[in-house]
Amino acid sequence: MKNIETVKKHSVEYIKALSYCMKLSWGASRYYTILRIICEVLRPLLSIMSAFLGKYLINLFTGTYVVQDKYSTSIGLLVCIFIIGFLQRGESILIQYMQSMHNNILNEKLAMMVMDCSVKADMEYFDNTEYYDKLQAAARDSYSMSSIMWNALTFLSALISFIGVFAVLWVANPLYGILLAFAAIPSAIVSTKYTKSIYNLSMEQIKSERKKGYFQGIAMDKRYVQDIRLFRIGELLKEKHFGMWKEIFVKQRKVSRKRTIAAIIWDCLPEGISTGIGIHIGFRILNGASTVGDYSLYIGLIGQFLYACSSLTMTFTNIYDNKLRIINLKSIFEFENHILDHGKMELKEIVNIEFEHVSFAYPNTTRMVLEDVSFHLHRNEKTAFVGINGSGKTTLIKLILRMYDPDVGKIKINGIDIKEYRIESLRDGFSVYFQEMSNYCMSLKENISISDINQGGTDDEVSDVLKKSCCEDILEKAAKGLSTDLTRIFEEDGMELSGGQHQKLALARTLYRRNQALILDEPSSNLDPKAEHDIFENLKMITDGKMTIFTSHRLSNISLADRIIVLEKGKIVEDGTSRQLLTNNGRYAQLYRYQQEKFME
Secondary structure, three states: OOOEEEEEHHHHHHHHHHHHHHHHHHOOHHHHHHHHHHHHHHEEEEEEHHHHHHHHHHHHHHHOOOOOOHHHHHHHHHHHHHHHHHHHHOOOOOOHHHHHHHHHHHHHHHHHHHHHHHHHOOHHHHHOOOHHOOOOOOOOOHHHHHHHHHHHHHHHHHHHHHHHHHHHHHHHOOOHHHHHHHHHHHHHHEEEEEEHHOOOOOHHHHHHHHHHHHHHHHHHHHHHHHHHHHHHHHHHHHHHHHHHHHHHHHEEEEEEHHHHHHHHHHHHHHHHHHHHHHHHHHHHHHHHOOHHHHHHHHHHHHHHHHHHHHHHHHHHHHHHHHHHHHHHHHHHOOOOOOOOOOOEEOOOOOOEEEEEEEEOOOOOOOOOOEEEEEEEEEOOOOOEEEEEOOOOOOHHHHHHHOOOOOOOOEEEEEEEEEHHOOOHHHHOOOOEEOOOOOOOEEEEHOOOOHHHHHOOHHHHHHHHHHOOOOHHHHHHHHOOOOOOOOOOOOOOOOOOHHHHHHHHHHHHHHHHHHEHHHHEEEEOOOOOOHHEEEEEHHHHHOOOOOOOEEEEEEEEHHOOOOEEEEEEEEEEEEEHHHHHHHHHOOOHEEEEEHHHHHHHH
Protein backbone atom coordinates (compact mmCIF):
# COMPACT_ATOMS: atom_id res chain seq x y z
CA MET A 1 0.00 0.00 0.00
CA LYS A 2 2.82 2.33 0.93
CA ASN A 3 4.60 1.58 -2.37
CA ILE A 4 1.41 2.34 -4.31
CA GLU A 5 1.08 5.70 -2.56
CA THR A 6 4.73 6.47 -3.32
CA VAL A 7 4.20 5.66 -7.00
CA LYS A 8 1.10 7.86 -7.07
CA LYS A 9 3.01 10.70 -5.42
CA HIS A 10 5.90 10.47 -7.89
CA SER A 11 3.47 10.21 -10.80
CA VAL A 12 1.67 13.38 -9.71
CA GLU A 13 5.00 15.21 -9.30
CA TYR A 14 6.04 13.93 -12.72
CA ILE A 15 2.89 15.20 -14.39
CA LYS A 16 3.22 18.55 -12.62
CA ALA A 17 6.82 18.87 -13.81
CA LEU A 18 5.85 18.10 -17.40
CA SER A 19 2.87 20.41 -17.22
CA TYR A 20 5.00 23.25 -15.84
CA CYS A 21 7.64 22.86 -18.54
CA MET A 22 5.11 22.59 -21.35
CA LYS A 23 3.46 25.74 -20.03
CA LEU A 24 6.82 27.51 -20.10
CA SER A 25 7.53 26.13 -23.58
CA TRP A 26 4.16 27.28 -24.88
CA GLY A 27 4.63 30.69 -23.29
CA ALA A 28 8.08 31.07 -24.85
CA SER A 29 6.96 30.08 -28.38
CA ARG A 30 3.76 28.35 -29.49
CA TYR A 31 5.16 28.05 -33.01
CA TYR A 32 8.28 26.07 -32.05
CA THR A 33 6.40 23.97 -29.49
CA ILE A 34 3.84 22.76 -32.06
CA LEU A 35 6.46 22.05 -34.74
CA ARG A 36 8.67 20.12 -32.33
CA ILE A 37 5.75 17.95 -31.18
CA ILE A 38 4.85 17.15 -34.81
CA CYS A 39 8.46 16.23 -35.64
CA GLU A 40 8.83 14.03 -32.58
CA VAL A 41 5.62 12.13 -33.42
CA LEU A 42 6.69 11.60 -37.04
CA ARG A 43 10.22 10.39 -36.19
CA PRO A 44 9.33 6.86 -34.88
CA LEU A 45 6.60 6.34 -37.50
CA LEU A 46 9.07 7.03 -40.31
CA SER A 47 11.58 4.59 -38.78
CA ILE A 48 9.01 1.77 -38.56
CA MET A 49 7.90 2.41 -42.15
CA SER A 50 11.51 2.32 -43.32
CA ALA A 51 12.07 -1.04 -41.57
CA PHE A 52 9.03 -2.64 -43.28
CA LEU A 53 10.01 -1.32 -46.69
CA GLY A 54 13.50 -2.75 -46.16
CA LYS A 55 12.00 -6.15 -45.35
CA TYR A 56 9.94 -6.23 -48.55
CA LEU A 57 12.89 -5.07 -50.63
CA ILE A 58 15.20 -7.81 -49.27
CA ASN A 59 12.51 -10.47 -49.77
CA LEU A 60 12.04 -9.18 -53.30
CA PHE A 61 15.79 -9.44 -54.01
CA THR A 62 15.99 -12.97 -52.53
CA GLY A 63 12.90 -14.18 -54.38
CA THR A 64 10.79 -14.76 -51.30
CA TYR A 65 8.46 -11.91 -52.23
CA VAL A 66 6.98 -12.75 -55.66
CA VAL A 67 5.47 -10.04 -57.87
CA GLN A 68 4.79 -9.76 -61.60
CA ASP A 69 7.09 -6.78 -62.23
CA LYS A 70 10.14 -7.01 -59.97
CA TYR A 71 11.88 -4.02 -61.53
CA SER A 72 9.01 -1.56 -61.14
CA THR A 73 8.30 -2.80 -57.61
CA SER A 74 11.98 -2.57 -56.67
CA ILE A 75 12.23 0.95 -58.03
CA GLY A 76 9.03 1.91 -56.21
CA LEU A 77 10.32 0.51 -52.91
CA LEU A 78 13.70 2.19 -53.35
CA VAL A 79 12.05 5.54 -54.11
CA CYS A 80 9.87 5.19 -51.00
CA ILE A 81 12.92 4.32 -48.88
CA PHE A 82 14.79 7.31 -50.38
CA ILE A 83 11.89 9.65 -49.64
CA ILE A 84 11.62 8.41 -46.06
CA GLY A 85 15.39 8.74 -45.61
CA PHE A 86 15.25 12.25 -47.04
CA LEU A 87 12.39 13.14 -44.69
CA GLN A 88 14.25 11.67 -41.71
CA ARG A 89 17.40 13.59 -42.53
CA GLY A 90 15.51 16.83 -43.15
CA GLU A 91 13.50 16.33 -39.97
CA SER A 92 16.70 15.78 -37.97
CA ILE A 93 18.22 19.02 -39.28
CA LEU A 94 14.95 20.89 -38.70
CA ILE A 95 14.72 19.58 -35.13
CA GLN A 96 18.27 20.78 -34.39
CA TYR A 97 17.41 24.23 -35.70
CA MET A 98 14.14 24.44 -33.78
CA GLN A 99 15.75 23.13 -30.63
CA SER A 100 18.47 25.76 -30.81
CA MET A 101 16.06 28.64 -31.45
CA HIS A 102 13.43 27.47 -29.00
CA ASN A 103 15.96 26.82 -26.23
CA ASN A 104 17.42 30.27 -26.78
CA ILE A 105 14.02 31.91 -26.38
CA LEU A 106 13.11 29.74 -23.41
CA ASN A 107 16.41 30.33 -21.60
CA GLU A 108 16.00 34.08 -21.98
CA LYS A 109 12.44 33.91 -20.65
CA LEU A 110 13.64 31.95 -17.61
CA ALA A 111 16.61 34.26 -17.07
CA MET A 112 14.21 37.20 -17.03
CA MET A 113 11.99 35.37 -14.53
CA VAL A 114 14.92 34.73 -12.17
CA MET A 115 16.16 38.32 -12.54
CA ASP A 116 12.66 39.62 -11.89
CA CYS A 117 12.45 37.50 -8.76
CA SER A 118 15.82 38.84 -7.60
CA VAL A 119 15.16 42.53 -8.20
CA LYS A 120 11.75 42.39 -6.53
CA ALA A 121 12.79 40.39 -3.46
CA ASP A 122 12.89 42.08 -0.06
CA MET A 123 16.33 43.22 1.04
CA GLU A 124 16.18 40.87 4.01
CA TYR A 125 16.56 37.90 1.69
CA PHE A 126 19.99 39.12 0.64
CA ASP A 127 21.12 38.60 4.23
CA ASN A 128 19.76 35.05 4.06
CA THR A 129 22.20 32.27 3.11
CA GLU A 130 19.36 29.92 2.18
CA TYR A 131 17.98 32.49 -0.26
CA TYR A 132 21.40 33.00 -1.86
CA ASP A 133 21.81 29.26 -2.31
CA LYS A 134 18.31 28.96 -3.78
CA LEU A 135 18.89 31.95 -6.07
CA GLN A 136 22.14 30.52 -7.44
CA ALA A 137 20.57 27.10 -7.87
CA ALA A 138 17.60 28.69 -9.67
CA ALA A 139 19.90 30.59 -12.02
CA ARG A 140 21.80 27.37 -12.71
CA ASP A 141 18.76 25.13 -12.99
CA SER A 142 16.79 27.50 -15.20
CA TYR A 143 18.80 26.15 -18.12
CA SER A 144 17.42 22.69 -17.34
CA MET A 145 13.91 23.76 -18.27
CA SER A 146 14.67 23.58 -21.98
CA SER A 147 16.26 20.19 -21.33
CA ILE A 148 13.23 18.74 -19.55
CA MET A 149 10.89 20.13 -22.18
CA TRP A 150 13.05 18.57 -24.88
CA ASN A 151 13.17 15.33 -22.91
CA ALA A 152 9.39 15.38 -22.62
CA LEU A 153 9.09 15.54 -26.40
CA THR A 154 11.76 12.86 -26.84
CA PHE A 155 9.89 10.75 -24.27
CA LEU A 156 6.75 11.07 -26.42
CA SER A 157 8.66 10.01 -29.53
CA ALA A 158 10.30 7.08 -27.71
CA LEU A 159 6.93 5.99 -26.28
CA ILE A 160 5.35 5.93 -29.75
CA SER A 161 8.32 3.97 -31.05
CA PHE A 162 8.16 1.58 -28.08
CA ILE A 163 4.44 0.89 -28.55
CA GLY A 164 4.69 0.55 -32.33
CA VAL A 165 7.67 -1.79 -32.31
CA PHE A 166 6.30 -3.77 -29.38
CA ALA A 167 3.11 -4.39 -31.36
CA VAL A 168 5.08 -5.66 -34.39
CA LEU A 169 7.28 -7.89 -32.23
CA TRP A 170 4.18 -9.20 -30.44
CA VAL A 171 2.78 -10.38 -33.77
CA ALA A 172 6.04 -12.20 -34.54
CA ASN A 173 6.44 -13.64 -31.04
CA PRO A 174 4.93 -12.18 -27.84
CA LEU A 175 8.02 -13.16 -25.86
CA TYR A 176 10.27 -10.88 -27.92
CA GLY A 177 8.72 -7.65 -26.72
CA ILE A 178 8.08 -8.89 -23.17
CA LEU A 179 11.66 -10.08 -22.61
CA LEU A 180 13.17 -6.91 -24.05
CA ALA A 181 10.85 -4.68 -22.03
CA PHE A 182 11.60 -6.44 -18.75
CA ALA A 183 15.33 -6.44 -19.52
CA ALA A 184 15.26 -2.62 -19.69
CA ILE A 185 13.54 -2.16 -16.30
CA PRO A 186 16.58 -2.73 -14.00
CA SER A 187 18.62 -0.22 -16.00
CA ALA A 188 15.85 2.36 -15.63
CA ILE A 189 15.62 1.81 -11.87
CA VAL A 190 19.38 2.12 -11.40
CA SER A 191 19.57 5.23 -13.54
CA THR A 192 16.70 6.92 -11.69
CA LYS A 193 18.12 6.05 -8.27
CA TYR A 194 21.57 7.46 -8.96
CA THR A 195 20.28 10.51 -10.83
CA LYS A 196 18.40 11.51 -7.71
CA SER A 197 21.49 10.86 -5.57
CA ILE A 198 23.70 12.99 -7.83
CA TYR A 199 21.26 15.88 -7.87
CA ASN A 200 20.76 15.79 -4.10
CA LEU A 201 24.53 15.85 -3.72
CA SER A 202 24.78 18.87 -6.06
CA MET A 203 22.22 20.69 -3.91
CA GLU A 204 24.21 19.88 -0.77
CA GLN A 205 27.34 21.24 -2.42
CA ILE A 206 25.91 24.58 -3.59
CA LYS A 207 27.51 26.47 -0.71
CA SER A 208 30.86 24.80 -1.39
CA GLU A 209 30.51 25.65 -5.09
CA ARG A 210 29.82 29.29 -4.16
CA LYS A 211 32.92 29.37 -1.97
CA LYS A 212 35.03 27.84 -4.73
CA GLY A 213 33.72 30.41 -7.19
CA TYR A 214 34.34 33.19 -4.67
CA PHE A 215 38.05 32.34 -4.35
CA GLN A 216 38.43 32.19 -8.12
CA GLY A 217 36.55 35.47 -8.46
CA ILE A 218 38.90 37.19 -6.01
CA ALA A 219 41.93 36.02 -8.00
CA MET A 220 40.44 37.60 -11.14
CA ASP A 221 39.00 40.75 -9.58
CA LYS A 222 40.91 43.97 -10.13
CA ARG A 223 39.90 45.27 -6.70
CA TYR A 224 42.09 42.62 -5.07
CA VAL A 225 45.08 42.77 -7.44
CA GLN A 226 47.26 44.91 -5.17
CA ASP A 227 46.45 43.00 -1.99
CA ILE A 228 47.18 39.66 -3.66
CA ARG A 229 50.62 40.84 -4.71
CA LEU A 230 51.46 42.73 -1.56
CA PHE A 231 50.33 40.05 0.88
CA ARG A 232 51.37 37.22 -1.45
CA ILE A 233 48.10 35.40 -0.99
CA GLY A 234 47.84 34.02 -4.53
CA GLU A 235 48.94 30.55 -3.42
CA LEU A 236 46.55 30.69 -0.46
CA LEU A 237 43.63 31.46 -2.78
CA LYS A 238 44.63 28.61 -5.09
CA GLU A 239 44.95 26.23 -2.13
CA LYS A 240 41.52 27.19 -0.84
CA HIS A 241 40.00 26.81 -4.32
CA PHE A 242 41.68 23.43 -4.83
CA GLY A 243 40.64 22.28 -1.36
CA MET A 244 36.98 23.11 -2.05
CA TRP A 245 37.19 21.45 -5.49
CA LYS A 246 38.75 18.29 -4.05
CA GLU A 247 36.08 18.03 -1.37
CA ILE A 248 33.36 18.37 -4.01
CA PHE A 249 35.07 16.05 -6.50
CA VAL A 250 35.66 13.18 -4.05
CA LYS A 251 31.98 13.00 -3.12
CA GLN A 252 30.83 13.28 -6.73
CA ARG A 253 33.30 10.61 -7.86
CA LYS A 254 32.04 8.20 -5.21
CA VAL A 255 28.42 8.44 -6.36
CA SER A 256 29.32 8.45 -10.08
CA ARG A 257 31.53 5.36 -9.68
CA LYS A 258 28.67 3.40 -8.09
CA ARG A 259 26.32 4.54 -10.83
CA THR A 260 28.76 3.51 -13.58
CA ILE A 261 29.33 0.03 -12.14
CA ALA A 262 25.60 -0.59 -11.75
CA ALA A 263 24.89 0.71 -15.27
CA ILE A 264 27.55 -1.55 -16.84
CA ILE A 265 26.05 -4.62 -15.15
CA TRP A 266 22.40 -3.98 -15.94
CA ASP A 267 22.83 -2.43 -19.40
CA CYS A 268 24.33 -5.71 -20.63
CA LEU A 269 21.07 -7.56 -19.97
CA PRO A 270 19.09 -6.10 -22.93
CA GLU A 271 22.02 -6.76 -25.26
CA GLY A 272 22.07 -10.42 -24.19
CA ILE A 273 18.33 -10.76 -24.77
CA SER A 274 18.54 -9.16 -28.23
CA THR A 275 21.37 -11.55 -29.19
CA GLY A 276 19.26 -14.53 -28.12
CA ILE A 277 16.29 -13.29 -30.19
CA GLY A 278 18.58 -12.84 -33.20
CA ILE A 279 19.77 -16.46 -32.86
CA HIS A 280 16.17 -17.68 -32.56
CA ILE A 281 15.13 -15.83 -35.74
CA GLY A 282 18.22 -17.19 -37.51
CA PHE A 283 17.17 -20.78 -36.74
CA ARG A 284 13.63 -20.01 -37.96
CA ILE A 285 15.09 -18.84 -41.27
CA LEU A 286 17.15 -22.01 -41.58
CA ASN A 287 14.03 -24.04 -40.91
CA GLY A 288 12.06 -22.06 -43.49
CA ALA A 289 9.68 -20.54 -40.94
CA SER A 290 10.92 -16.98 -41.58
CA THR A 291 12.49 -15.05 -44.42
CA VAL A 292 15.74 -13.11 -44.66
CA GLY A 293 13.60 -9.99 -44.85
CA ASP A 294 12.04 -10.96 -41.53
CA TYR A 295 15.50 -11.14 -40.00
CA SER A 296 16.35 -7.68 -41.32
CA LEU A 297 13.00 -6.31 -40.11
CA TYR A 298 13.10 -7.79 -36.62
CA ILE A 299 16.78 -7.15 -35.97
CA GLY A 300 16.25 -3.56 -37.10
CA LEU A 301 13.14 -3.26 -34.95
CA ILE A 302 14.95 -4.80 -31.97
CA GLY A 303 17.64 -2.15 -32.34
CA GLN A 304 14.93 0.48 -32.57
CA PHE A 305 13.12 -1.06 -29.59
CA LEU A 306 16.28 -1.04 -27.47
CA TYR A 307 16.93 2.53 -28.53
CA ALA A 308 13.35 3.42 -27.58
CA CYS A 309 13.83 1.70 -24.20
CA SER A 310 17.11 3.52 -23.72
CA SER A 311 15.50 6.83 -24.69
CA LEU A 312 12.56 6.18 -22.38
CA THR A 313 14.96 5.37 -19.55
CA MET A 314 17.22 8.32 -20.28
CA THR A 315 14.44 10.84 -20.75
CA PHE A 316 12.53 9.46 -17.76
CA THR A 317 15.68 9.81 -15.68
CA ASN A 318 16.43 13.27 -17.02
CA ILE A 319 12.87 14.37 -16.39
CA TYR A 320 13.14 12.99 -12.86
CA ASP A 321 16.44 14.81 -12.41
CA ASN A 322 14.98 18.00 -13.80
CA LYS A 323 11.79 17.49 -11.82
CA LEU A 324 13.92 18.11 -8.76
CA ARG A 325 15.41 21.13 -10.48
CA ILE A 326 11.94 22.43 -11.29
CA ILE A 327 10.95 22.09 -7.65
CA ASN A 328 14.03 24.08 -6.72
CA LEU A 329 13.37 26.70 -9.42
CA LYS A 330 9.77 27.09 -8.33
CA SER A 331 10.84 27.39 -4.69
CA ILE A 332 12.67 30.67 -5.39
CA PHE A 333 9.33 32.14 -6.43
CA GLU A 334 7.78 30.92 -3.19
CA PHE A 335 9.75 33.33 -1.01
CA GLU A 336 7.10 35.78 0.07
CA ASN A 337 7.93 39.44 0.47
CA HIS A 338 7.17 40.92 3.85
CA ILE A 339 7.27 44.51 2.59
CA LEU A 340 3.75 44.53 1.17
CA ASP A 341 2.73 47.21 -1.28
CA HIS A 342 -0.90 47.68 -0.30
CA GLY A 343 -0.77 51.46 -0.17
CA LYS A 344 -3.00 53.48 -2.48
CA MET A 345 -1.86 57.04 -1.81
CA GLU A 346 0.55 59.09 -3.91
CA LEU A 347 3.31 61.04 -2.16
CA LYS A 348 3.16 64.42 -3.89
CA GLU A 349 5.29 66.39 -1.43
CA ILE A 350 7.28 65.82 1.74
CA VAL A 351 6.38 68.31 4.45
CA ASN A 352 7.62 66.33 7.44
CA ILE A 353 8.89 62.91 8.51
CA GLU A 354 8.11 61.46 11.92
CA PHE A 355 9.39 58.39 13.78
CA GLU A 356 7.07 57.28 16.60
CA HIS A 357 8.73 54.91 19.11
CA VAL A 358 10.39 52.88 16.37
CA SER A 359 12.30 49.72 17.26
CA PHE A 360 13.91 47.37 14.78
CA ALA A 361 16.10 44.27 14.57
CA TYR A 362 17.23 42.77 11.28
CA PRO A 363 15.44 39.52 10.34
CA ASN A 364 16.86 36.35 11.92
CA THR A 365 18.80 38.40 14.49
CA THR A 366 18.03 39.32 18.09
CA ARG A 367 20.08 42.50 18.55
CA MET A 368 17.95 45.66 18.41
CA VAL A 369 19.57 48.03 15.91
CA LEU A 370 17.09 50.78 16.80
CA GLU A 371 15.24 50.98 20.09
CA ASP A 372 12.32 53.31 20.86
CA VAL A 373 13.48 55.99 18.42
CA SER A 374 11.29 59.10 18.05
CA PHE A 375 11.95 62.35 16.17
CA HIS A 376 10.25 64.82 13.85
CA LEU A 377 11.92 66.26 10.70
CA HIS A 378 10.57 69.31 8.88
CA ARG A 379 10.76 70.65 5.34
CA ASN A 380 13.59 73.16 4.78
CA GLU A 381 15.47 71.49 7.64
CA LYS A 382 18.89 69.91 7.18
CA THR A 383 19.44 67.17 9.74
CA ALA A 384 22.60 65.20 10.45
CA PHE A 385 22.47 61.84 12.18
CA VAL A 386 25.77 61.36 13.99
CA GLY A 387 27.24 58.34 15.69
CA ILE A 388 29.94 55.73 15.53
CA ASN A 389 29.68 52.83 13.07
CA GLY A 390 26.87 50.46 14.01
CA SER A 391 24.84 53.06 15.89
CA GLY A 392 21.87 52.66 13.51
CA LYS A 393 22.27 55.65 11.17
CA THR A 394 22.01 53.74 7.89
CA THR A 395 19.16 51.62 9.23
CA LEU A 396 17.07 54.78 9.67
CA ILE A 397 17.38 55.45 5.94
CA LYS A 398 16.39 51.90 5.01
CA LEU A 399 13.29 52.19 7.17
CA ILE A 400 12.26 55.54 5.66
CA LEU A 401 12.47 54.00 2.18
CA ARG A 402 10.64 50.85 3.30
CA MET A 403 13.53 48.57 2.47
CA TYR A 404 12.49 47.13 5.83
CA ASP A 405 9.50 47.78 8.09
CA PRO A 406 9.93 48.55 11.80
CA ASP A 407 9.12 45.82 14.31
CA VAL A 408 7.53 48.33 16.66
CA GLY A 409 6.24 51.86 16.12
CA LYS A 410 5.32 53.88 13.07
CA ILE A 411 7.03 56.06 10.50
CA LYS A 412 4.88 58.86 9.10
CA ILE A 413 5.26 61.31 6.26
CA ASN A 414 2.94 64.30 6.37
CA GLY A 415 1.22 62.66 9.33
CA ILE A 416 0.34 59.51 7.35
CA ASP A 417 1.84 56.06 7.93
CA ILE A 418 4.26 55.41 5.06
CA LYS A 419 2.57 52.04 4.49
CA GLU A 420 -0.41 53.97 3.14
CA TYR A 421 1.69 55.24 0.20
CA ARG A 422 2.50 53.17 -2.85
CA ILE A 423 6.11 52.04 -2.45
CA GLU A 424 7.14 53.43 -5.85
CA SER A 425 5.57 56.78 -5.05
CA LEU A 426 7.22 56.83 -1.62
CA ARG A 427 10.70 56.12 -2.99
CA ASP A 428 10.25 58.52 -5.90
CA GLY A 429 10.12 61.33 -3.36
CA PHE A 430 13.73 60.76 -2.29
CA SER A 431 17.15 60.79 -3.85
CA VAL A 432 19.64 58.81 -1.82
CA TYR A 433 23.38 58.42 -1.74
CA PHE A 434 23.95 55.00 -0.17
CA GLN A 435 27.04 54.30 1.90
CA GLU A 436 27.58 51.08 -0.10
CA MET A 437 27.73 53.08 -3.32
CA SER A 438 28.24 51.27 -6.61
CA ASN A 439 28.97 52.44 -10.12
CA TYR A 440 28.21 50.48 -13.24
CA CYS A 441 30.12 49.16 -16.24
CA MET A 442 28.20 51.53 -18.48
CA SER A 443 28.92 54.90 -20.07
CA LEU A 444 29.64 57.93 -17.90
CA LYS A 445 26.30 59.45 -18.92
CA GLU A 446 24.37 56.28 -18.13
CA ASN A 447 26.01 56.12 -14.71
CA ILE A 448 24.43 59.50 -13.95
CA SER A 449 21.09 59.30 -15.75
CA ILE A 450 20.34 55.81 -14.44
CA SER A 451 19.07 57.38 -11.22
CA ASP A 452 16.17 59.01 -13.09
CA ILE A 453 15.71 57.19 -16.37
CA ASN A 454 12.48 59.02 -17.20
CA GLN A 455 14.05 62.46 -16.94
CA GLY A 456 15.64 62.28 -20.39
CA GLY A 457 18.41 64.69 -19.44
CA THR A 458 20.64 66.34 -22.02
CA ASP A 459 24.43 66.09 -22.10
CA ASP A 460 24.63 69.64 -20.72
CA GLU A 461 22.45 68.71 -17.73
CA VAL A 462 24.58 65.65 -17.01
CA SER A 463 27.80 67.66 -17.34
CA ASP A 464 26.39 70.34 -15.04
CA VAL A 465 25.62 67.88 -12.24
CA LEU A 466 29.08 66.34 -12.66
CA LYS A 467 30.66 69.75 -12.17
CA LYS A 468 28.52 70.44 -9.09
CA SER A 469 29.85 67.18 -7.67
CA CYS A 470 33.47 68.24 -8.36
CA CYS A 471 33.88 65.65 -11.11
CA GLU A 472 35.84 67.89 -13.50
CA ASP A 473 38.84 65.56 -13.16
CA ILE A 474 36.67 62.67 -14.34
CA LEU A 475 35.43 64.61 -17.36
CA GLU A 476 39.00 65.58 -18.29
CA LYS A 477 40.19 61.96 -18.45
CA ALA A 478 37.10 60.69 -20.31
CA ALA A 479 38.43 59.83 -23.79
CA LYS A 480 34.96 59.77 -25.36
CA GLY A 481 33.37 62.35 -23.11
CA LEU A 482 30.09 61.25 -21.60
CA SER A 483 30.13 58.15 -23.84
CA THR A 484 33.25 56.79 -22.12
CA ASP A 485 32.71 53.48 -20.37
CA LEU A 486 33.65 53.04 -16.74
CA THR A 487 36.28 50.31 -16.25
CA ARG A 488 38.00 48.40 -19.04
CA ILE A 489 36.03 45.20 -18.52
CA PHE A 490 34.22 45.60 -21.85
CA GLU A 491 36.01 48.48 -23.60
CA GLU A 492 39.76 49.00 -23.96
CA ASP A 493 39.40 52.79 -23.83
CA GLY A 494 37.27 52.60 -20.70
CA MET A 495 38.07 54.72 -17.67
CA GLU A 496 39.34 53.50 -14.30
CA LEU A 497 38.48 55.66 -11.28
CA SER A 498 39.94 56.06 -7.82
CA GLY A 499 37.86 55.45 -4.70
CA GLY A 500 37.24 59.17 -4.26
CA GLN A 501 36.26 59.59 -7.91
CA HIS A 502 33.83 56.69 -7.63
CA GLN A 503 32.25 58.40 -4.62
CA LYS A 504 31.95 61.75 -6.41
CA LEU A 505 30.36 60.06 -9.41
CA ALA A 506 27.84 58.24 -7.20
CA LEU A 507 27.07 61.54 -5.49
CA ALA A 508 26.50 63.17 -8.91
CA ARG A 509 24.04 60.40 -9.74
CA THR A 510 22.18 61.17 -6.50
CA LEU A 511 22.00 64.90 -7.23
CA TYR A 512 20.79 64.28 -10.80
CA ARG A 513 17.63 62.55 -9.59
CA ARG A 514 14.59 64.77 -9.16
CA ASN A 515 13.47 64.69 -5.53
CA GLN A 516 11.70 66.42 -2.70
CA ALA A 517 14.08 65.18 -0.03
CA LEU A 518 17.77 64.37 -0.24
CA ILE A 519 19.45 61.65 1.84
CA LEU A 520 23.23 61.36 1.99
CA ASP A 521 24.67 58.40 3.88
CA GLU A 522 28.35 59.05 4.68
CA PRO A 523 28.78 61.07 1.45
CA SER A 524 32.44 62.05 1.92
CA SER A 525 34.13 59.02 3.46
CA ASN A 526 36.58 58.61 0.54
CA LEU A 527 37.01 62.27 -0.44
CA ASP A 528 40.12 64.36 0.00
CA PRO A 529 39.71 67.52 2.17
CA LYS A 530 39.45 69.91 -0.80
CA ALA A 531 36.84 67.83 -2.64
CA GLU A 532 34.90 67.40 0.59
CA HIS A 533 34.92 71.17 1.22
CA ASP A 534 33.93 72.05 -2.35
CA ILE A 535 31.13 69.48 -2.49
CA PHE A 536 29.60 70.64 0.78
CA GLU A 537 29.77 74.25 -0.38
CA ASN A 538 27.84 73.23 -3.48
CA LEU A 539 25.40 71.20 -1.39
CA LYS A 540 24.52 74.32 0.60
CA MET A 541 23.13 75.83 -2.58
CA ILE A 542 21.65 72.63 -4.02
CA THR A 543 19.76 71.77 -0.83
CA ASP A 544 18.50 75.27 -0.11
CA GLY A 545 14.79 75.03 0.76
CA LYS A 546 14.82 71.23 0.57
CA MET A 547 14.61 68.63 3.32
CA THR A 548 18.06 67.10 3.64
CA ILE A 549 19.14 64.16 5.78
CA PHE A 550 22.70 63.01 6.02
CA THR A 551 24.66 60.67 8.23
CA SER A 552 28.25 60.87 9.29
CA HIS A 553 30.73 59.68 11.85
CA ARG A 554 33.11 62.42 10.67
CA LEU A 555 32.14 65.68 12.33
CA SER A 556 34.19 67.82 9.97
CA ASN A 557 31.41 67.84 7.37
CA ILE A 558 28.34 68.63 9.48
CA SER A 559 28.50 72.36 8.92
CA LEU A 560 25.61 71.89 6.51
CA ALA A 561 23.32 70.72 9.32
CA ASP A 562 20.73 72.92 11.03
CA ARG A 563 20.14 70.13 13.49
CA ILE A 564 22.15 67.18 14.81
CA ILE A 565 20.71 63.96 16.22
CA VAL A 566 23.23 61.74 18.01
CA LEU A 567 22.68 57.97 18.00
CA GLU A 568 24.33 55.58 20.43
CA LYS A 569 23.60 51.84 20.28
CA GLY A 570 20.35 52.41 18.44
CA LYS A 571 19.00 55.10 20.74
CA ILE A 572 18.83 58.88 20.43
CA VAL A 573 21.02 60.33 23.15
CA GLU A 574 21.17 63.98 21.99
CA ASP A 575 19.27 66.34 19.69
CA GLY A 576 20.08 69.97 18.91
CA THR A 577 22.39 72.34 17.02
CA SER A 578 26.14 71.84 17.00
CA ARG A 579 26.62 74.80 19.35
CA GLN A 580 23.99 73.50 21.79
CA LEU A 581 25.45 70.01 21.86
CA LEU A 582 28.99 71.27 22.41
CA THR A 583 27.68 73.39 25.29
CA ASN A 584 25.92 70.37 26.79
CA ASN A 585 29.28 68.57 26.85
CA GLY A 586 27.68 65.19 26.15
CA ARG A 587 28.36 62.40 23.67
CA TYR A 588 28.54 64.74 20.67
CA ALA A 589 31.11 66.94 22.42
CA GLN A 590 33.10 63.82 23.28
CA LEU A 591 33.17 62.65 19.65
CA TYR A 592 34.03 66.18 18.54
CA ARG A 593 37.03 66.31 20.89
CA TYR A 594 38.26 62.89 19.74
CA GLN A 595 38.47 64.11 16.16
CA GLN A 596 39.76 67.58 17.14
CA GLU A 597 42.61 65.99 19.10
CA LYS A 598 43.42 63.79 16.13
CA PHE A 599 43.83 66.82 13.90
CA MET A 600 45.92 68.60 16.56
CA GLU A 601 48.47 65.78 16.83
